[in-house]
Amino acid sequence: MDSFLTPPIYFFLFLTTYFEVFMLVTYFEEKQKFKFVAAKERMPGKYPSVTIIVPAWNESTTISGTIDSLLELKYPKDKLTIFIIDDGSTDNTLEVARQFEQHPQVKVFTKENGGKFTALNLGLEHATSDLIGCLDADSYVANDALLEIIPYFDDAEIMAVTPSVQIHNPNNLLRRIQAAEYMIGEFSRKLFSRFNGLYVTPGPFSIYRRSIFAKIGGFIHAYSTEDMEMALRMQSHRMKIENAHAALVYTVSPATPLALYKQRVRWVSGFLKNAFFKYRHMFLNRKYGNLGLITLPFAFISIFISLFFCAMYVRSLFLLAYERYLQYSALGFHFTARWPQFDWFSLNLEFRRLLIYCLLFTTIFFILMGGRLVLRRFVVTRDMIYFMMFYGLIAPFWLIGSLIKFLSAKDVRWR
Amino acid sequence: MQQELNPKKYILVFLITLGVFAVIFLLSDFLYNRRITQVKGIEDTINRNILESEIQYALLADASCDTDETGNPVLVGEINNLTKRLAYMEEQRGTNDAEVISLKKYYSLLQAKDYLLVRERAKQCDDKPLSIIYFYSNAGNCDDCKKMGYVLTSMREDYDKLHVYAFDYNLGLSVVETLKSIYKLEDRFPVLIINRKAYYGFKTRAEIEAMIPELGRMTATSTKATTTPK
Numbered sequence: 271m272d273s274f275l276t277p278p279i280y281f282f283l284f285l286t287t288y289f290e291v292f293m294l295v296t297y298f299e300e301k302q303k304f305k306f307v308a309a310k311e312r313m314p315g316k317y318p319s320v321t322i323i324v325p326a327w328n329e330s331t332t333i334s335g336t337i338d339s340l341l342e343l344k345y346p347k348d349k350l351t352i353f354i355i356d357d358g359s360t361d362n363t364l365e366v367a368r369q370f371e372q373h374p375q376v377k378v379f380t381k382e383n384g385g386k387f388t389a390l391n392l393g394l395e396h397a398t399s400d401l402i403g404c405l406d407a408d409s410y411v412a413n414d415a416l417l418e419i420i421p422y423f424d425d426a427e428i429m430a431v432t433p434s435v436q437i438h439n440p441n442n443l444l445r446r447i448q449a450a451e452y453m454i455g456e457f458s459r460k461l462f463s464r465f466n467g468l469y470v471t472p473g474p475f476s477i478y479r480r481s482i483f484a485k486i487g488g489f490i491h492a493y494s495t496e497d498m499e500m501a502l503r504m505q506s507h508r509m510k511i512e513n514a515h516a517a518l519v520y521t522v523s524p525a526t527p528l529a530l531y532k533q534r535v536r537w538v539s540g541f542l543k544n545a546f547f548k549y550r551h552m553f554l555n556r557k558y559g560n561l562g563l564i565t566l567p568f569a570f571i572s573i574f575i576s577l578f579f580c581a582m583y584v585r586s587l588f589l590l591a592y593e594r595y596l597q598y599s600a601l602g603f604h605f606t607a608r609w610p611q612f613d614w615f616s617l618n619l620e621f622r623r624l625l626i627y628c629l630l631f632t633t634i635f636f637i638l639m640g641g642r643l644v645l646r647r648f649v650v651t652r653d654m655i656y657f658m659m660f661y662g663l664i665a666p667f668w669l670i671g672s673l674i675k676f677l678s679a680k681d682v683r684w685r
Numbered sequence: 686m687q688q689e690l691n692p693k694k695y696i697l698v699f700l701i702t703l704g705v706f707a708v709i710f711l712l713s714d715f716l717y718n719r720r721i722t723q724v725k726g727i728e729d730t731i732n733r734n735i736l737e738s739e740i741q742y743a744l745l746a747d748a749s750c751d752t753d754e755t756g757n758p759v760l761v762g763e764i765n766n767l768t769k770r771l772a773y774m775e776e777q778r779g780t781n782d783a784e785v786i787s788l789k790k791y792y793s794l795l796q797a798k799d800y801l802l803v804r805e806r807a808k809q810c811d812d813k814p815l816s817i818i819y820f821y822s823n824a825g826n827c828d829d830c831k832k833m834g835y836v837l838t839s840m841r842e843d844y845d846k847l848h849v850y851a852f853d854y855n856l857g858l859s860v861v862e863t864l865k866s867i868y869k870l871e872d873r874f875p876v877l878i879i880n881r882k883a884y885y886g887f888k889t890r891a892e893i894e895a896m897i898p899e900l901g902r903m904t905a906t907s908t909k910a911t912t913t914p915k
Contacts, residue, residue, distance in 0.1 A: 288702045295698055559690045593831075600832035601839055601890065621713040628709060 282575045283625050289568045290632045293461050300464045317349045318400035323393030325386050327357040329407035337370050339410040352376045353393045358383030387489035387496040394488050402480045408522040409474035418517035429509035430478045438520035448523045450657035453640030463513035467565035471501040475519040495540025502549045515643050538672035583662040780823040796850040797860045816848040818878035829887040833875040836890050
């Protein structure tokens with residue numbers, strides 16, 4: 271069994287190492303871009319007008335917080351407009367939103383339910399500003415988030431800027447694991463942006479130049495991952511996307527295993543469907559640069575690599591548990607009052623294991639760097655430890671679920 | 686933002702990745718060779734200890750049976766040392782590895798020597814040796830052998846005068862073959878030889894203690910931690 275698995279193990283280890291080395295080389299080349307420079311006051315005429323569209327469907331419990339956080343943004347009031355688009359909610363989302371109409375910045379629209387992308391498109395139809403942003407109605411922005419994002423648009427080639435999305439109030443184990451995951455995600459996104467390899471403009475507070483929608487069109491359903499599709503469409507038109515790591519946005523994350531599973535299956539299967547049914551031509555295509563040659567192929571293959579290593583992790587845990595069971599069934603609760611003796615000889619230092627240790631150290635580096643980007647200091651948090659311990663046990667569920675959903679997709683369009 | 690396509694960077698990253706693999710491979714090879722040197726050192730020590738033990742036995746032949754030298758401390762220490770390293774080697778290299786088999790043969794010889802010394806000393810003093818010979822098999826999936834290993838390890842730790850000798854049934858060593866023929870062993874595992882009688886199948890700690898009543902009169906003590914290979 272082990273000799274049968276040896277070639278794929280080394281293949282996956284090589285690919286993973288290559289990708290991580292690519293990321294690390296990029297980091298050391300672009301280290302300056304990861305620093306924090308306080309957002310400077312701009313000349314009064316240098317603030318572009320911005321419209322933030324908040325699509326909402328049955329978000330009555332969170333939408334006031336979302337709108338409040340937008341109203342508290344440090345940005346000239348006359349340059350910032352907030353569109354609340356009620357997508358035919360069946361709860362009192364509309365009533366809650368209407369309470370904010372007293373603010374001259376806020377405009378509330380309502381329409382029949384048609385999905386998030388239709389709400390966004392209604393906002394696009396009415397917007398006249400230079401920049402357009404989206405914010406999910408369960409997310410909250412830090413008050414300097416927009417000020418951190420705007421300077422990136424000084425570069426005329428930048429067509430969209432993504433923020434640093436983090437978890438709002440991580441108050442249980444599942445959310446804490448996600449909090450660490452989002453921190454690593456931010457470090458990766460920042461790195462991807464350095465080599466123009468971003469393929470998602472997240473729903474929470476990604477900001478676009480309005481002009482791009484005239485060129486490439488509005489949002490589409492895109493298997494319920496319209497933010498990913500928009501980024502892929504922009505990339506397919508060679509439009510540049512940046513990441514503003516200091517622009518913090520907090521989103522409410524799933525609190526239960528089932529909700530998390532559903533969210534991740536939607537994301538991963540959405541990526542697979544968009545990538546394969548619509549943007550397959552970008553894979554391994556030199557024309558699309560690092561996105562086509564590095565990011566997309568690795569994003570795809572990493573699903574299988576993750577599954578493979580998760581399976582190895584689960585197998586090791588199972589064998590350990592089985593050994594403990596045998597020990598228990600042989601001896602019962604038989605404790606000896608001896609200290610465990612450490613012996614260098616018993617440490618597993620064979621080639622494959624050393625490679626895995628090396629990748630593990632890189633992962634820890636990524637976690638710490640992610641923490642530094644978000645918390646602005648090097649720190650080991652409880653969330654990071656939970657992530658290291660449990661992520662490998664829960665991720666296989668949605669990875670397998672996504673593959674099944676992808677393979678059984680009814681609307682397969684290969685051509 | 687970096688340039689879109691950078692073949693030089695792709696090649697550089699490829700070379701670094703190869704370098705990482707090469708360094709880790711060399712490091713792992715270096716560490717393994719150091720281990721092999723350690724193992725060879727242990728084998729040399731065993732050879733010397735076997736010789737020492739014969740001399741020690743000859744000296745003990747003149748000693749009074751009142752002295753507490755019923756065992757051979759030199760060999761016991763070496764056996765314990767070797768047992769741990771052997772368990773590690775078996776886990777890492779697999780049971781079919783040439784180094785593992787060679788070390789196991791040394792281990793078996795050392796155990797056989799200790800067994801003979803303990804038996805002779807007991808005969809000389811008209812005493813009953815507290816020893817268990819344990820045969821296990823790595824062929825197939827012998828969970829009972831693993832369980833037996835845990836029980837014997839715990840007993841070896843608790844009773845410092847109990848000698849446990851573990852032999853791989855399929856090692857192909859003449860000493861093991863001789864023991865198999867003396868006790869007319871069947872291919873059923875695990876098997877324990879206690880007081881020259883073979884017991885097949887897993888036995889609990891209580892069952893073994895019942896088979897060796899002398900253990901009941903002995904206070905369980907803590908000695909060096911050892912492991913018994915499964």
